[in-house]
Amino acid sequence: MAYSNPSPSSRFIITKNSQLNAKNMKRRSTEDNSSFAKKQKIAQQRKSLPIASVEKRILEEVKMNDTLIIVGETGSGKTTQLPQFLFNGGFCRDGRVIGITQPRRVAAVTVAKRVAEECDVELGQKVGYSVRFDDMTSSSTRIKYMTDGLLLREALLDPFLSRYSVIIVDEAHERTVHTDVLLGLLKNVQKARSISTCKESILEGRKKANNSAALKKEINAQCHILLKPCQGSKLSPLKLIIMSASLDARGFSEYFGGAKAVHIQGRQHPVDIFYTHHVEQDYIDAALITILQIHLEEGSGDMLVFLTGQDDIESLQRLIQERVRQLPEGSQKLLIVPIFSSLPSEIQMKVFKPAPHGFRKVILATNIAETSITIPGIKYVIDPGLVKTRSYDPCTRMESLKIVPTSKAQALQRSGRAGREGAGKCFRLYQESEFAKLADSATPEIKRLNLSNVILQLKALGVDDITEFDLMEKLSMRAIEKSLEELILLGALTADKKLSNPVGHQMARFPLEPIYSKALIVASEFNCLEEMLITVAMLLVDSMFYAPREKWEEARDKWKCFSHVEGDHLTLVNVYRASAESLEKSRLAGSKEKTAETILRKWCKENFINYSSLRHARDIHSQIQGHVEQMGLRISSCGDDMLQFRRCLTASFFLKVALKQPDGSYRTFDSSQVVQIHPTSVFFRTKKPECVVFNELIRTERNYIRDITRIDPAWIPELAPQYCSTQS
């Protein structure tokens, strides 16, 4: 096979050679198999981390500063070591907990496992994790890794986060909506807790000596608002640490009133960065060639390739499989392992397993693998420099999905996934001159996503006016108004913007977008919660139908069996039910030797259904069902009465209605956008209905609506009178 450039090193220009501390370098030992040797290895590895040499200093800084910003290179030991330092430094006395938040669950879970191993304790005891629907903690947990979203939910129950002595917000550069809201919240909690302590000590002091009346007045004035809910309880100040390898320390410091920033110097292993000589027109092709070149010309070590989404991953996987068949006899085999967010977690975890003997592992990942995690064995990172981002236009309620260049911070994080166990290499599939043009960091999510969920969560946390909530970013008033309007229409807020009872409170408890929470509540009234649970679970995952190009016709015939004349929501219910029936049938037929996974996989293959998406939907289904049951909502089915279900869809998704136009296109009722039916809809090829509800309005190369069901326009004023009155 001929490549345009015979070797990676001629294809790429080496531009950076990080400093290597030779003493710190450790070779992977294949002999360290015994548990004693493993413990010793871990101990040595920990000692050689750059952060190990500054343990004392960091502890002092944390003691002296309520808020600290820590910036240190990827792999310097921030995430795994700092919580252990704090534990040893006495921050867990009196049963207090150190909480570490991560933007992604895979990081929270895997880092907790690693730290439990380092501490030589069982996971869930001293060290644990808690992510949505998966809690691995106990009353003895003192170091708790969790997602930022989870800590926000905890704050609903315990507004002062009283169990925590320290909260570390890790990977703060990612600026997810949850991180931004959490930072604002933590700032308030810190104030409240330090005033609590301050008031306690002043009251103490006052008893001993007569304090000045002015001071007394000032303290009471400050305490008045913030302390009402925690009067009487003694809370120690909350220590807050903001951490990342690539954050704008100055911006964070200003936000936290001049908080101190500490920089940890050095990294354990070097990562050489390579850029292409020329512009690469096709990043999938460039990634494929680079994988093969590394495989044929570079030494041992696994590869991690960053791609923009599931579609990219699946197409590159097919291309690699085709090309490896042409590799010379006897060459080492490639094991391709994908990881993206809609894969079930146990399948995601496969990337962490070592490749079997004789294989080199190639992980194809989205940015889910970009920060925090250490994947053992990774020596090479391939980074096309692209990421898929979602943005939302509040005026048109239109979401767009765009592939855009990564920021410098993201590029740095990606290269940092190599060089964690030994020296590494990162191949950026673009020119060095392009790197210089990248933005320092990506636009914070809170500036580009729908704010309804944030506002609902803040209302539930007692923040009545989002404009007065101290966020790092100034939000657009238009976006806030549109989201408030949406929440009022959904019944989550009253006309005077207060959280409604019980609907608003119930909606805030669901870990879902408000529109889906509302749909579940509405469905319990329409006696079709069983169908709505399936629908919501299926809508939350991507690409349910999948077929290779050469089998497209065969797949279409199969899909016709699920297709429902009234639309996509009912079609999705049919897919879910058919898969559940096949599982049930196999069980009844006594095929005990087969696991549910094998049966489901086989069924998916025969029916051209994406197995990982279906598995994910089944997981989500059981998780939301748990919430619904906890809330006491009545789960019943409307049976074959699909008219009832379509009326329920109208009552739930009335904000997303479109009417057919004479030319066959559609116009959204809400914002008069001209849209087309997406090719994946059952209505793409059949007679088009006059009026539909839909779930997704998405701009790619055209404006499309997706997940569509036929409705009667007369139902809208009947089932959503509040909406029609605003439209007239």
Ligand SMILES: Nc1ncnc2c1ncn2[C@@H]1O[C@H](COP(=O)(O)OP(=O)(O)OP(=O)(O)O)[C@@H](O)[C@H]1O
């Ligand atoms: N699961 C693991 N298996 C093997 N080694 C690990 C594992 N997790 C961490 N390590 C080791 O500990 C080092 C420090 O990891 P840690 O996550 O604490 O670094 P970090 O500074 O937080 O990095 P980042 O900024 O990339 O999150 C890694 O470089 C690696 O050598």
